[in-house]
Amino acid sequence: NAGVTQTPKFRILKIGQSMTLQCAQDMNHNYMYWYRQDPGMGLKLIYYSVGAGITDKGEVPNGYNVSRSTTEDFPLRLELAAPSQTSVYFCASSEAGLQFFGPGTRLTVV
Amino acid sequence: GENVEQHPSTLSVQEGDSAVIKCTYSDSASNYFPWYKQELGKRPQLIIDIRSNVGEKKDQRIAVTLNKTAKHFSLHITETQPEDSAVYFCAGPLGDDKIIFGKGTRLHILP
Numbered sequence: 001n002a003g004v005t006q007t008p009k010f011r012i013l014k015i016g017q018s019m020t021l022q023c024a025q026d027m028n029h030n031y032m033y034w035y036r037q038d039p040g041m042g043l044k045l046i047y048y049s050v051g052a053g054i055t056d057k058g059e060v061p062n063g064y065n066v067s068r069s070t071t072e073d074f075p076l077r078l079e080l081a082a083p084s085q086t087s088v089y090f091c092a093s094s095e096a097g098l099q100f101f102g103p104g105t106r107l108t109v110v
Numbered sequence: 111g112e113n114v115e116q117h118p119s120t121l122s123v124q125e126g127d128s129a130v131i132k133c134t135y136s137d138s139a140s141n142y143f144p145w146y147k148q149e150l151g152k153r154p155q156l157i158i159d160i161r162s163n164v165g166e167k168k169d170q171r172i173a174v175t176l177n178k179t180a181k182h183f184s185l186h187i188t189e190t191q192p193e194d195s196a197v198y199f200c201a202g203p204l205g206d207d208k209i210i211f212g213k214g215t216r217l218h219i220l221p
Contacts, residue, residue, distance in 0.1 A: 033209065035211075041213070041214075042199060042211050042212065042213040042214045043154070043199065043211040045208060045209070045210060045211075048208060048209075056208075058208065059210070090153060090154070094209065096142070097142035097144065097159075097203060097209070098144065098156060098159065099144070099146075099154075099156070099201070099209060101153040101154050101155070102153065103153055104153055
């Protein structure tokens with residue numbers, strides 16, 4: 001099993017550009033999450049999903065969108081990137097509360 | 111509102127001494143209490159967890175204790191070693207679906 005995979009690993013965006021961060025898991029987990037981690041800080045929940053077709057907002061959803069068309073994939077969309085969205089983004093999936101994290105995407109908005 | 115509070119934010123201990131990190135939670139329905147370790151530049155990884163039907167769980171040098179009455183759970187690391195230096199996060203569920211992390215504790219092991 002590959003576990004949770006994320007692409008890209010790194011990305012530099014210009015202010016106002018858009019992009020999609022990809023996340024996939026092969027463990028057949030229903031629950032998936034997107035977190036952002038600013039330098040030296042903790043993990044903040046952006047969006048989560050309890051199954052295909054179902055998504056819900058976390059603590060910091062503004063500026064982001066998600067979709068969950070399949071159990072495996074949970075992409076995060078950034079529209080109109082802003083410098084405040086510079087962060088490391090982690091995707092995770094979980095089973096019975098136990099979370100498995102992807103390797104992260106380091107995003108810089110300039 | 112519902113949250114997870116973690117203390118201290120920074121902890122320095124002499125190599126070989128013990129370290130204790132504490133988290134309090136507000137959702138009395140919580141029944142799963144994990145601890146994650148994050149090394150610099152890496153993803154968080156689960157190091158130990160406990161469910162609400164037990165009060166303590168040990169795995170070699172690390173242990174987690176749970177006090178459901180007081181709504182807190184703690185991570186204990188004994189005989190600390192340089193490789194224990196990292197950021198540690200507790201987490202707790204909010205309702206049935208969300209998982210919220212504490213703000214983290216940066217642990218420094220001093221030589």
